[in-house]
């Protein structure tokens with residue numbers, strides 16, 4: 001799925017990374033616990049989260065992710081935006097809540113892990 | 121270790137906002153050196169977990185990353201409270217982090233086991249009241 005499709009499905013605002021909206025991503029995960037993202041996530045390129053602090057960006061950078069979606073109208077700080085810019089991370093923000101945002105992406109084909117996609 | 125390259129960082133324990141920034145810098149440096157992405161990812165995740173630990177559990181410390189021909193070595197050293205029972209601390213899910221840390225997205229008790237998982241060698245030296253020194257190595261295959 002292209003990042004711009006995620007943006008459309010979630011009616012999201014692009015905070016940074018307009019030039020990367022055409023990039024393809026194949027799986028996503030949702031969590032407010034960065035500990036869990038670091039421990040359980042493998043190749044998911046998109047992180048949906050309701051947590052707002054610089055560690056969200058740094059965690060996604062460590063995990064080689066491409067895009068962060070802030071749910072529940074959460075707004076990243078200028079410092080976070082700058083960090084994202086430096087790392088080439090796309091930041092999106094949506095009014096939708098975590099459950100609905102994840103459900104919308106999943107039901108439109110963005111799975112939790114790549115296995116399903118490659119074996120389909 | 122001739123030709124080894126090393127990076128040193130002071131990790132500020134007073135300012136959570138900065139936590140993880142040394143690891144981000146190391147990741148950039150390793151990328152510039154053209155190391156394999158999987159190696160970079162393992163080193164950065166392991167160091168990041170350790171760096172966050174130094175900030176939330178030990179009031180900050182020092183980090184040193186040495187890039188040698190055969191391995192990347194990460195040394196994290198702090199003068200914090202130390203770890204009384206290392207075996208227990210290594211168990212997935214064990215955490216002494218307060219709720220305030222959990223609301224920042226950390227404190228699931230997954231960091232140390234994750235550091236072990238992502239590195240080839242890991243050694244913890246810790247003394248209660250004195251501090252903790254963690255050495256991790258990720259081997260480079262040539």
Ligand SMILES: Nc1ncnc2c1ncn2[C@@H]1O[C@H](COP(=O)(O)OP(=O)(O)OP(=O)(O)O)[C@@H](O)[C@H]1O
Nearest residue numbers: 035173177178209215216226227228229230231232
């Ligand atoms: N540098 C340190 N100094 C003192 N205690 C530490 C240090 N690192 C870890 N610990 C202790 O070991 C426990 C387990 O650490 P671990 O990183 O596995 O989990 P956590 O930091 O509590 O949560 P998470 O890493 O999932 O965010 C900590 O809760 C803490 O009690």
Ligand SMILES: [Mg+2]
Nearest residue numbers: 169173231232
């Ligand atoms: Mg930890």
